[in-house]
Amino acid sequence: MAFGAFSLACSGCATAKTAEKTPAEYVNxxxxxxxxxxxxxxxxxxxxxxxxxxxxxxxxxxxxxxxxxxxxxxxxxxxxxxxxxxxxxxxxxxxxxxxxxxxxxxxxxxxxxxxxxxxxxxxxxxxxxxxxxxxxxxxxxxxxxxxxxxxxxxxxxxxxxxxxxxxxxxxxxxxxxxxxxxxxxxxxxxxxxxxxxxxxxxxxxxxxxxxxxxxxxxxxxxxxxxxxxxxxxxxxxxxxxxxxxxxxxxxxxxxxxxxxxxxxxxxxxxxxxxxxxxxxxxxxxxxxxxxxxxxxxxxxxxxxxxxxxxxxxxxxLSRIEVQGSEHNKTLLYTGLYHSLIHPSIIQDVNGEYPIMSQQHSAKVGNTHGKNRYSVYSLWDTSRNLHPLLSLVYPEIQSQMVGSALAMYQESGWLPKWELLSMETQTMVGDPATAMIADTYLRGVQTFDVELAYAAMKKSVETKHNNPIRPENADYLNLGYVPVDDEEPYDGSVSTSLEYYVADFALGQLAKQLGHNQAAKKYLAQAQGYKKLFDKSTGMLRPKQRNGEWLTPYDPELGRNFEPAPGYIEGNAWNYRFYVPFDMPGLIALNGGDSAFIEALNATFASNNFDMGNEPDITYPYLYNYVAGQEHNTAQHVTRLISKYFTNQPAGLPGNDDAGTMSAWLVFSLLGIYPVSPGDMNYATTSTAFDKVTIHLNPAYYAGKTLSISPLEKQQNTPSLDGNRLNNGFVTHQQLTQGADLRLRGQ
Amino acid sequence: MAFGAFSLACSGCATAKTAEKTPAEYVNxxxxxxxxxxxxxxxxxxxxxxxxxxxxxxxxxxxxxxxxxxxxxxxxxxxxxxxxxxxxxxxxxxxxxxxxxxxxxxxxxxxxxxxxxxxxxxxxxxxxxxxxxxxxxxxxxxxxxxxxxxxxxxxxxxxxxxxxxxxxxxxxxxxxxxxxxxxxxxxxxxxxxxxxxxxxxxxxxxxxxxxxxxxxxxxxxxxxxxxxxxxxxxxxxxxxxxxxxxxxxxxxxxxxxxxxxxxxxxxxxxxxxxxxxxxxxxxxxxxxxxxxxxxxxxxxxxxxxxxxxxxxxxxxLSRIEVQGSEHNKTLLYTGLYHSLIHPSIIQDVNGEYPIMSQQHSAKVGNTHGKNRYSVYSLWDTSRNLHPLLSLVYPEIQSQMVGSALAMYQESGWLPKWELLSMETQTMVGDPATAMIADTYLRGVQTFDVELAYAAMKKSVETKHNNPIRPENADYLNLGYVPVDDEEPYDGSVSTSLEYYVADFALGQLAKQLGHNQAAKKYLAQAQGYKKLFDKSTGMLRPKQRNGEWLTPYDPELGRNFEPAPGYIEGNAWNYRFYVPFDMPGLIALNGGDSAFIEALNATFASNNFDMGNEPDITYPYLYNYVAGQEHNTAQHVTRLISKYFTNQPAGLPGNDDAGTMSAWLVFSLLGIYPVSPGDMNYATTSTAFDKVTIHLNPAYYAGKTLSISPLEKQQNTPSLDGNRLNNGFVTHQQLTQGADLRLRGQ
CATH class of the missing domain: 2.70.98.10 (Beta-galactosidase; Chain A, domain 5)
Structure with a gap:
């Protein structure tokens, strides 16, 4: 069984308090x-x-x-x-x-x-x-x-x-x-x-x-x-x-x-x-x-x-207790429900499961009592679903990392889009590196980090015959994936941006593990995004191997899933701010705070923001990177929830992407959002509830509970344990020590 | 293994004598x-x-x-x-x-x-x-x-x-x-x-x-x-x-x-x-x-x-040794080869086999060392293939009867057209009764005859829900199967004729077993064919339940497999003499010897004889039933072999019918042909060989060898052990005591 002793200890929490209606009863x-x-x-x-x-x-x-x-x-x-x-x-x-x-x-x-x-x-x-x-x-x-x-x-x-x-x-x-x-x-x-x-x-x-x-x-x-x-x-x-x-x-x-x-x-x-x-x-x-x-x-x-x-x-579900409207409880618990389906277990009661193999091996492994998870849609879930699990269900997230490492041991590589012990090679990037590094940095460290580090290093550094990063030779040589080779479905910019995110996360991990030289190298690699920044358009633009921009170039192309050279599942606008680990750097490239805010506003105004797809779902939170703009985050997030997330069959903005959209909703209703794998900051927004209590797992976190509630009416500045938060961020470490977070209400 | 000690004892026979070319080498x-x-x-x-x-x-x-x-x-x-x-x-x-x-x-x-x-x-x-x-x-x-x-x-x-x-x-x-x-x-x-x-x-x-x-x-x-x-x-x-x-x-x-x-x-x-x-x-x-x-x-x-x-x-193959032309050796050994393929074993080396069941049972039986045979095309093979096995390979035939009895024990019924332990209900009649009774009467008695008798009795006497004889209530009431019910593919005459043959064979067996009352009854039933004899056409004609003939009526209908009420796979001509167990009775109905010979001649002359199908393949031998006409048998048989059985891919007259055509050829080349199941007479014809030696199985037969050879040139009348055969028949018992049979040469 997945949820161990802590789960049992807390299983009475919810029923004791909300005797009239359990969390599950709110799920639609x-x-x-x-x-x-x-x-x-x-x-x-x-x-x-x-x-x-x-x-x-x-x-x-x-x-x-x-x-x-x-x-x-x-x-x-x-x-x-x-x-x-x-x-x-x-x-x-x-x-x-x-x-x-x-x-x-x-x-x-x-x-x-x-x-x-x-x-x-x-x-x-x-x-x-x-x-x-x-x-x-x-x-x-x-x-x-x-x-x-x-x-x-x-x-x-x-x-x-x-x-x-x-x-x-x-x-x-x-x-x-x-x-x-x-x-x-x-x-x-x-x-x-x-x-x-x-x-x-x-x-x-x-x-x-x-x-x-x-x-x-x-x-x-x-x-x-x-x-x-x-x-x-x-x-x-x-x-x-x-x-x-x-x-x-x-x-x-x-x-x-x-x-x-x-x-x-x-x-x-x-x-x-x-x-x-x-x-x-x-x-x-x-x-x-x-x-x-x-x-x-x-x-x-x-x-x-x-x-x-x-x-x-x-x-x-009762790990997160809330007080608030019935509607918001329905959204929250349904979102949490959808976030707790995949990755799903694949081992039998006797521990046996089909092992992961590059070949069609029919070999069977045994978990010896652990869970073996499967269905890793990591391009999606590395962004927010795994951080959500790390925060609320760290004992589950730890085993999910463990399963990914077992896949590495079995097949030689971490998973990318793993399905039933098959690497389907769907989507791009190196999301397992981002996910695993992020997990460790959040304090979920009950896995073999040296094994994990070796696995990630292999993905990041192998130049040739690298199934995770097939373009890695070019990427490591040039600092970006060139657009030259794969018309019309080339995803050179998207792929590069995913690598930067993973490199950043690994760099942060290397730093924490004391691998300082490596940290420097990976963090420097992550800065390669600057080579793709095109001042003339403000976009992260496809670049050829010879250093010249792809021309002609239409940043709107790709909006309707038509082939758009450089981009996967989106257009240039959906990717233009997708450097979540270095927003200050990107803001500078964009010409500073006001130019950046102008560009961000233009994205929403020109209908180039897509709530249904992953690369840009952090956009509403980016206002927090400019002091004094935090209210725009709250306004956009509240508007987007109201528009796209309803208590209706059509109440998701599109494909749930193995729980990623639902995890966005859960965080956004609570009032915090993890800004990037490897970055321990949550951006804050308003909270939808009168009171949130997250029961933290004491085996992982010093704090017993994380409490989130609206500021008193007369107050305007979010606070943590009574101290004003002077920017729109709070760290994972702050929250998991046990915290009383006060945010604007909705 | 199928062939036991006797086989080993004789395995040197052929190679010793025909060192230059083994029987198998003649097979094409x-x-x-x-x-x-x-x-x-x-x-x-x-x-x-x-x-x-x-x-x-x-x-x-x-x-x-x-x-x-x-x-x-x-x-x-x-x-x-x-x-x-x-x-x-x-x-x-x-x-x-x-x-x-x-x-x-x-x-x-x-x-x-x-x-x-x-x-x-x-x-x-x-x-x-x-x-x-x-x-x-x-x-x-x-x-x-x-x-x-x-x-x-x-x-x-x-x-x-x-x-x-x-x-x-x-x-x-x-x-x-x-x-x-x-x-x-x-x-x-x-x-x-x-x-x-x-x-x-x-x-x-x-x-x-x-x-x-x-x-x-x-x-x-x-x-x-x-x-x-x-x-x-x-x-x-x-x-x-x-x-x-x-x-x-x-x-x-x-x-x-x-x-x-x-x-x-x-x-x-x-x-x-x-x-x-x-x-x-x-x-x-x-x-x-x-x-x-x-x-x-x-x-x-x-x-x-x-x-x-x-x-x-x-x-x-070396059970039958022959001297003669290379061509005839090829025909004989290929015919014998084709006669020794089906029924074929179905049990595994550990004795397991799928049991026969009216339902789709998946149960497995075990032969405990015996053979379990399968592929019983009995409508075909009961006529001559099983008699051939009884004569030359009685130890195999005995086990084939044993398998049929095991099917009865498993499913409640003897096989009709059994395939891989499935009763396919293909063709008509009660051919297992004919086959088993015939086997016992030939002296192959190494099976449980009381069990066999009970099984056959069940087929013959069960009025309702009888899968072997679905029309048995009518048949037993009327003495024939009426034509009324199943247009256009009704096979009432064909079915009746098959039942008469089976009833005759069972009657003969009952007599031998001392069940005299039963014998009388079954033999009387076999005489039911007389009710179907239509004097006006000379045909065995479809009759209705009310006793009236089917009218209109065309005896030629059915020649080309078009629906012909009353007949299965043939027309009235193909069935008109199919009362092989009582030819004298049929000849009398036909108006005596000359009328019969005239009708028989007309069958061949009008192209209403079909070498390729079973009901009439005995016709050429029917001349033997009229004294002085035996030479016509020899003439027709020799002509038919020459026309239809060649050393060519097209060298069979049509479908081999699980070896039935080939068994016809083997008997016809040797010079004898079993006239009917239950009738121990072989009709004689000319022999194709200078010398035939059949090595009889001493476990079954008193004689060591059956020898067949052409008469000396000056002689004209077949002889057995030096005594003239005054009609065209010799019995199985005469031959299996060990015999020196002299026939006309070709």
């Missing part, structure tokens, strides 16, 4: 299920390997399913606008930008056995969701479907009408672009199998099977498997009974494999009879999936399992 | 590979679970592959006219009328790795085949490919050119209409997996996996798997690198499942370097496939394995 899992948020409303346990989500993105249907998964780059198992549900999936990602997982699909139906999902799918109503629980009613059948889950297992409870009832395990359906599965009906109450997932973000080599064991509370009266048969033409086509259609195999209990296969169990049910199905998941083997199931769900105990999940959420 | 495995014979020229061990056959029926190509497998009802892995080879398959049927098996396909290629079979396929030349051996050269690559096999394993030897060489295991290709497979690259010299086969004769429920382990003599330098990706449309289609095409997964060593998957091994080879791949097969599990492989082929010893297969063939 529907937030982010529209507007491409890519969260799901399904049953979800914190940092779990498994979740059980409604799946409504298969089959185009103008009236029912407006957003078919393949019709656009849809990375969501559930889209709130859609209306046609074809089951519940048992492995799901939350807030990720490429279609992946969304498999091990189970659907209850009633009446005649229909095995074509396009025909057995149903509209649904009476949805309800809370942490660890989801329910809906399938209109076509009058079946109430409820789901809950543990770390590695899902549990569904179906309340059937009287008559013939069916439960269908469909391995054909999937959000993932991978195909192929294999299963076997083991007995009249158990099915086992595997399903291939992967090709994440269209990287063809990232694939692996996910294994499952599904067990039913009631023995099936009849059972079987099914498979979509190919299209036969010619004479064969005339003879084949099942031609380009679903073929049932009644009673079949041998292994069945194929692109579109499944199994079914049929029951005679009384009116309102409940049948439960629990599913164990593993990325190692069917045997491990079965062991996970037997260990985490020895019985069928839906209410107990649901309460366990809710308790686990309350135990975590 | 290409016979039957054209004209829909459906035999294959691949490496084949007697009665083996495995064979390794060239596969050239995939992909339509007017110039190269004239006969694509799905373009017609092609039931052949290899068609001699085709020219485009896409590998070698490791489970294959011989002479069967529905497309089945032809999977576990392995192909060697050279140069760049191409994984699309349509692209990596090649023309071929320099074919050579002999029992247990096949070879060819793949023109595209200059690779010599040789195959051999044991009972449960195949072995291929590829002689590569210098450079990059590849071996591809393709689970997508198959003759079977089933799809789906699963595999895993276990190491750099082993691949394991399974492939679904079945839907035999379009019966959707007959499916099961076949398991394999492939091991390579040289460790691969690189390896991987592959899968055909589905067609993605819309936005996904633009992003997917592998869209409706083969996707490679280099280094992938986890389980991969899908409709079209495979694995490859790559090697650096010197010029003429040989790499071998051996494949263990099982219908129980991958573990058993591996055990089969380890037991039967512990080493890579191609020449040794090939010699073992050849020795096994010689040991069996």
């Amino acid at each position: 899992p529907f937030i982010g299920t529209s507007n491409f948020g890519a969260t799901h409303p399904g049953a979800q346990y914190p940092h779990a390997l498994t979740s059980v989500a409604p799946f409504n993105v298969a089959f185009e249907h103008k009236k029912l399913n407006e957003f078919e998964k393949d019709a656009a780059w849809n990375s969501r198992v559930y889209i709130h606008e859609n209306k046609f549900l074809t089951g519940f999936t048992h492995v799901n990602l939350s807030g990720v930008g490429c279609p992946e997982l969304g498999v091990i699909n189970i659907m209850p139906t009633a009446g005649n056995l229909e095995l074509d999902a396009q025909k057995y799918g149903s509209t649904y109503s009476d949805e309800q969701a809370s942490p660890g629980y989801y329910r809906t009613t399938l209109d076509k059948y009058g079946i109430k479907a409820e789901t809950t889950s543990t770390l590695r297992t899902g549990l569904s409870r179906y309340t059937f009408p009287a008559g013939k009832s069916n439960i269908i395990v469909n391995l054909g359906l999937g959000l993932t672009n991978e195909t192929g599965g294999s299963l076997r009906v083991v007995s009249n109450n158990e099915i086992e199998g595997s399903r291939t997932v992967g090709t994440f973000c269209y990287n063809p080599q990232d694939v692996r099977p996910v294994y499952f064991v599904a067990r039913f509370s009631k023995p099936a009266k009849t059972l079987g498997t099914f498979k979509k048969m190919p299209e036969f033409t010619g004479v064969e086509g005339e003879w084949m009974q099942h031609n380009n259609s679903i073929k049932p195999y009644p009673n079949y209990q041998r292994v069945m494999s194929g692109d579109n296969i499944g199994a079914y169990m049929r029951f005679d049910t009384q009116a309102n009879e409940q049948v439960e199905v629990k599913v164990g998941i593993s990325y190692v083997s069917i045997e491990n999936a079965r062991q996970n199931l037997n260990t985490e769900q020895p019985d069928f105990a839906f209410e107990h399992t649901r309460k366990d999940a809710q308790d686990a959420w309350n135990s975590l | 495995p290409f016979i039957g590979t054209s004209n829909f014979g459906a035999t294959h020229p691949g490496a084949q061990y007697p009665h083996a679970l495995t064979s390794v056959a060239p596969f050239n029926v995939a992909f339509e190509h007017k110039k190269l592959n004239e006969f694509e497998k799905d373009a017609a009802w092609n039931s052949r892995v290899y068609i001699h006219e085709n020219k485009f080879l896409t590998g070698f398959t490791h489970v294959n049927l011989s002479g069967v009328g529905c497309p089945e098996l032809g999977v576990i396909n392995i192909m060697p290629t050279a140069g760049n790795l191409e994984l699309d079979a349509q692209k990596y396929g090649s023309t071929y030349s320099d074919e050579q085949a002999s029992p247990g051996y096949y070879r060819t050269t793949l023109d595209k690559y200059g690779i010599k490919a040789e195959t051999t096999s044991t009972l449960r394993t195949g072995l291929s030897r590829y002689t590569f050119p210098a450079g990059k060489s590849n071996i591809i295991v393709n689970l997508g290709l198959g003759l079977t209409n089933e799809t789906g497979g699963s595999l895993r690259v276990v190491s750099n010299n082993e691949i394991e997996g399974s492939r679904t086969v079945g839907t035999f004769c379009y019966n959707p429920q007959d499916v099961r996996p076949v398991y394999f382990v492939a091991r390579f003599s040289k460790p691969a330098k690189t390896l991987g798997t592959f899968k055909k990706m589905p067609e993605f449309t819309g936005v996904e289609g633009e992003w997917m690198q592998h869209n409706n095409s083969i996707k490679p997964y280099p280094n992938y060593q986890r389980v991969m499942s899908g409709d079209n998957i495979g694995a490859y091994m790559r090697f650096d080879t010197q010029a003429n370097e040989q790499v071998e791949v051996k494949v263990g097969i099982s219908y129980v599990s991958i573990e058993n496939a591996r055990q089969n492989l380890n037991t039967e082929q512990p080493d890579f010893a191609f020449e040794h394995t090939r010699k073992d297969a050849q020795d096994a063939w010689n040991s069996l």
Whole structure:
């Protein structure tokens, strides 16, 4: 289990104080299920390997399913606008930008056995969701479907009408672009199998099977498997009974494999009879999936399992206690909820997990009691999600660093965008270096820092065949990545800026570890950004290997994800202030405070700020770097929360990016924001609450609690422990000694 | 092993006498590979679970592959006219009328790795085949490919050119209409997996996996798997690198499942370097496939394995020694070879096999040292193949009866058309009853006859829910199956006639067992055929439940497989004399000897005799039932052999029907033919040889040898042990006491 003794010690805090409503009860899992948020409303346990989500993105249907998964780059198992549900999936990602997982699909139906999902799918109503629980009613059948889950297992409870009832395990359906599965009906109450997932973000080599064991509370009266048969033409086509259609195999209990296969169990049910199905998941083997199931769900105990999940959420969420409006509590706890899903564990109850390898190794490792985390969307999460974990859940963050180091030991490199022990090479930069250095500097030091330092050094210094920094030879020679090579999707400026951030963080760490020469070198490297500053435009501009600027040049290009040489997922404006570790230096280049403020204002005014993407999400806080401008930070942050973060399915500004948008929201509601990996300053803004109490983990921090509250009405200047804060920043070290932070209210 | 002590005792016979050329050397495995014979020229061990056959029926190509497998009802892995080879398959049927098996396909290629079979396929030349051996050269690559096999394993030897060489295991290709497979690259010299086969004769429920382990003599330098990706449309289609095409997964060593998957091994080879791949097969599990492989082929010893297969063939073939023309020896030994392939064993070396079940049970049985035979095409083989085995290989026939009885014990019913422990319900009648009773009556009595009798009685007497005789209530009530119910493919006459044959055989057995009352009843039932005799046409005519003939009625209908009410695979002419157990009775109905001879002559003259199908293949021998007409038998038989049975790929009159056509040839060349199951008479004809010596198994028969030779020139009347045979028949009992049979020569 992830959360250890401290968690238990504090688990009573919340319930004691807010007896009327627990933090989990404020969470609205529907937030982010529209507007491409890519969260799901399904049953979800914190940092779990498994979740059980409604799946409504298969089959185009103008009236029912407006957003078919393949019709656009849809990375969501559930889209709130859609209306046609074809089951519940048992492995799901939350807030990720490429279609992946969304498999091990189970659907209850009633009446005649229909095995074509396009025909057995149903509209649904009476949805309800809370942490660890989801329910809906399938209109076509009058079946109430409820789901809950543990770390590695899902549990569904179906309340059937009287008559013939069916439960269908469909391995054909999937959000993932991978195909192929294999299963076997083991007995009249158990099915086992595997399903291939992967090709994440269209990287063809990232694939692996996910294994499952599904067990039913009631023995099936009849059972079987099914498979979509190919299209036969010619004479064969005339003879084949099942031609380009679903073929049932009644009673079949041998292994069945194929692109579109499944199994079914049929029951005679009384009116309102409940049948439960629990599913164990593993990325190692069917045997491990079965062991996970037997260990985490020895019985069928839906209410107990649901309460366990809710308790686990309350135990975590109550680390931050707040007083304030119901609305802000909903935003905060939902944001925190979304921040505590990924990275998620991948090891089985016996400690086994697939090791990370540059090759497609099938080797298995063992954590020996620790957690092995997976799903590292580090380009996103290194900015704020990991700092949030370091502050509030340092014991979790420490293990996440530990998992990253294990990946380094296994594969030779730190993760960049790791998914299920596969390095997907998605996005750019060296974010693990930024994340790990930042963690250590925050005082979370319960990992092997010398190993970590060696791993980061390898990423930073290896010139050739460096999978983390493929452009490192040029970068180290020139001080920047040149724009020459990779038209039209070159990301030379973006990549350089990420390297500068990582170099800065590593430099800070080296300093703290006493590696002074190295510190100097890395910090000097981080200053390379100045070579990309183009005085004529004020932008960080793509530069060629010969030192000449890329010309012609349009800083607006890239706004709508069209190719923009130099930039990844954004245009020049989104990156122009992305030197978070040296804002004074950048301000100077921009011509000083007023010129900088003018440029910053112009960014917002010209609609060149994008709340939905990472490079510029610190922009509203940059006002704090100019004395007297702090109120603009508060004004922008409050405005952005109000505009983009709502208690609605569309209540995220876009993809949650594995919790990064939600972490931005959490910090922004509290009133502080970590300015840069490796920089221990939080920028302050106004707090949304009447009172915030963060229970600090005593194993990591000297302070017991960090308190944040609004200034008395007559006061205007933020204060720390009664002392006025003379600029818009407060350090991590100040806060974690235990502090009483007073900020402007909203 | 199948052949026990007697076989060993006699294994020297042939080699001692025909030192220059062994029986196996006369076999031409290409016979039957054209004209829909459906035999294959691949490496084949007697009665083996495995064979390794060239596969050239995939992909339509007017110039190269004239006969694509799905373009017609092609039931052949290899068609001699085709020219485009896409590998070698490791489970294959011989002479069967529905497309089945032809999977576990392995192909060697050279140069760049191409994984699309349509692209990596090649023309071929320099074919050579002999029992247990096949070879060819793949023109595209200059690779010599040789195959051999044991009972449960195949072995291929590829002689590569210098450079990059590849071996591809393709689970997508198959003759079977089933799809789906699963595999895993276990190491750099082993691949394991399974492939679904079945839907035999379009019966959707007959499916099961076949398991394999492939091991390579040289460790691969690189390896991987592959899968055909589905067609993605819309936005996904633009992003997917592998869209409706083969996707490679280099280094992938986890389980991969899908409709079209495979694995490859790559090697650096010197010029003429040989790499071998051996494949263990099982219908129980991958573990058993591996055990089969380890037991039967512990080493890579191609020449040794090939010699073992050849020795096994010689040991069996030399039971019949002949002197005569090279041509006739080729026909005889090839016919005998084709008669010794099915039924084939299905148990693994540890005795395990999938049990027979009406349901899709996945249960496993154990033979405890006996053989478990499978592939019972009894509608065909009960006529002559099993009588041939009873005469020459009684110890094998006895075990085949034992397997049929085990199927009864497992499933409750004897087999009808059993395939891999699945009752496919193909064709009509109660042929197991005919086959088992006949076997016992011939003196092959080393099985539990009371169990057998009970099993047969159940088939014959169960009125309702009788899967062997679905029409039995009507049949027992009316004395015939009425034509009323199943237009247009009703087979009421054909079905009735099969029941009469079975009833007769069971009646004969009951008599021998002293069940006199039962004998009387069954023999009386067999006389029911008289109710179907229509004096006006001379045909056995479809009759309605009310006793009226089917009208209108065209006895020619059905000649070209169009629906012909009353008849299965034939027209009225093909069935009009199919009362082989009571020809005198039928002759009387036909109006006596001359009318009968006239009708028989008319059948041949009007081209209503079909050499290629079973119901009428006894017709040429029917002349023997009329004194003085025996010369017409000899004339027709000699003519038919000469016309339809040649030393050419088209040298079978059509589908070999699991050896039935070949058994007809063997008997007809020797000069005797079993007239009917349950009737111990052989009709005699001329012998094709100067001398035939059949080594009788002393455990079953009193005689040591049966000798057949031509009469001295001046003599005209066949004789047995010097006594003139006054009619055209000799009994099984006479022959198996040890006999010197003299027949007309050709």
